[in-house]
Structures are given as structure tokens and as C-alpha cells.
Amino acid sequence: AQTVTQSQPEMSVQEAETVTLSCTYDTSESDYYLFWYKQPPSRQMILVIRQEAYKQQNATENRFSVNFQKAAKSFSLKISDSQLGDAAMYFCAYTSGGTSYGKLTFGQGTILTVHP
């Protein structure tokens, strides 16, 4: 079974600074997808960024980028120019590419605090 581990229960950053959230995963599959989701206090999960395992290039979405190290099974999220609205719980998630339905396996989450 696949597992996802987030070893940082909490992180904090100053507004306009950069922060990196860590995630490692364990799988025997070669075809899979990784995601970072954001969950604000409203509880609604929002997709931040997605990475296909077969792509060597790291995904980027505006201020959000990932460092995908397939051999090390590491998938970290970098937030640049942090904003107060980035404060939330962040979850790393995995889904197999071998199945057609995309069941997500989540990590435990990292609470991000942004200081003005």
C-alpha cells in the first residue's frame, strides 16, 4: 500500500518570504501522480499543484513550485513571496496512475502560519 508522510506538523513564514513544505511517499508503482492541496479554516480543499511522475520537469503554478525527486520519493512544495492568504493546512497526496479512478492517499498535513 502507498503511504504519504509529512514530517512537519507546523511551519511558519514571514509575509513575502519563501517557505518549503516537505513530503515523502512510499510506493512500488512507476506510474502515479502527486498533489498538494490547501485546506483553509473553511474546510474546503483546494488543489494547489499537481505533478505527473513520468515528467522530469518540476511543476510550477505562479508562486507555487515543487521539487520532485523521484528516486528519493520526495515531493516538496515551495511557496515564494508568501501572502497572508496562504495560511492554511497543506496536504500532500498520492494517486496511482494504474487505476482509472484516482483514489487519493493523503499525508497528515502541515499547518502553515504566515506572519505579517
Place this chain on the structure above:
Amino acid sequence: GAGVSQTPSNKVTEKGKYVELRCDPISGHTALYWYRQSLGQGPEFLIYFQGTGAADDSGLPNDRFFAVRPEGSVSTLKIQRTERGDSAVYLCASSSGLVASEQFFGPGTRLTVL
């Protein structure tokens, strides 16, 4: 609708009672998922529907939990003989059903069993 909606937003019940949680997915989305999120934890998969059928219910914790999606749109998660350990936020998500397509989540139902 514009997004996934879930009702009620909060539900308080007594131990032993029966509850139903409703999920209204994005129109046209064939895939629907239920997850359970305990306090301070990541969501855990419960069940997946493709159309009207439950394609994978391997995450349901026991036979007190059941879900339906009779017309391939709205889904209801049903919990019989609730226990205090069932207290959690129940999240619903829908997607187009394509491989690894984005799942759009609802705001969840917070269930409290007294």
C-alpha cells in the same frame, strides 16, 4: 451548481442513532468520492462511485457505513448505530473521471456523536 455542496454542514447526533449525509457533485462529473477526516489528520478514502455504481468501497470501516448514488448524481452516505468514534468531518469530492483528474471538494459535514 458551481461547486460541490454538502448538507448538512454540521450534524450532532446521539450514540446509536442513524444519520444521512448528502453530497451534490458538480454537474456532469461522473466520479464521486467520500473521505473521512479526523481532527488534525489528513482525509482517508471511504468509497468511490463511477456513475451509479460503487466501484471501490474498500475504505468503509465496517458494515454500519453505506453509500448510494442512485441516479449517478447526488450521493448519500448513511451511518447506522453511530458511535462516538464516527465523529469526524466527512468530505465529498467529484471529478470528470479521467485518470488523475482534479478532484473538487465540498466543504464537508462535521459529524459529532455524543
